Amino acid sequence: MSSQPADAQAARVEDEAACIRLCVDFANHLDARRHDAVPELFTEDGVLDRMGAVFAGRDGLAQFLAARPADAVTRHLCTNIRVHFDAGDPDAATGSCYVLFFRGAPEQGGARALGPPSVVEYHDRYQRTPRGWRIRERLIRMAMQA
Known part of the structure; x- marks a missing residue:
């Protein structure tokens, strides 16, 4: 049994x-x-490190997002999340x-998978801000590739 008061436990569950x-x-x-919604998940000076390519602050995040192929179809399935x-x-x-990361090409009625999925890992640092919890740093690393 935890030594924290019930309200502190509830607050920690909400934070998680x-x-x-x-x-x-x-x-x-x-x-x-x-x-447009992605930078709002980060602190103002937030950093995204995608396989060693580092994008810092709002301008850096905008650069990362602008570089994503316009016709790419992706699905990211998050699992085993720990805080x-x-x-x-x-x-x-x-x-x-x-x-679990899937990449595809658009087709009539959906998308066609472009190869088997990969597994990446997110390693995050979170910070509570006046606007609530935000990502301060996200490292994306390849774990398994087909």
Whole structure:
């Protein structure tokens, strides 16, 4: 049994849910091509490191999103999401998840898969801001490739 009061436990569960939502929203926004929504998931100085290519701040995130092929169809399936809170800073957390990544080409009635899926890992640092929890840093690393 936890030594935290019930209201502190409830707040921590809400914090964890907010961080998990950021993880999933990132994937869903990319797949739906809601590029305007992606930078809102990050802190103002947020960093996205995709396989060593680093995009920092709003301008960097805009550059990353603009470089995505206009005709690509993607699906990111997030799983094994874990969030850990920093004992010394109640406004900081880290997280990780596995992402099954599918890429396809548009076709009548859907999309055609372009090869088997890959598995990447997201390694995140989250920060509580006046606007709520945001991604401060996301590292995307290849875990398995077909």
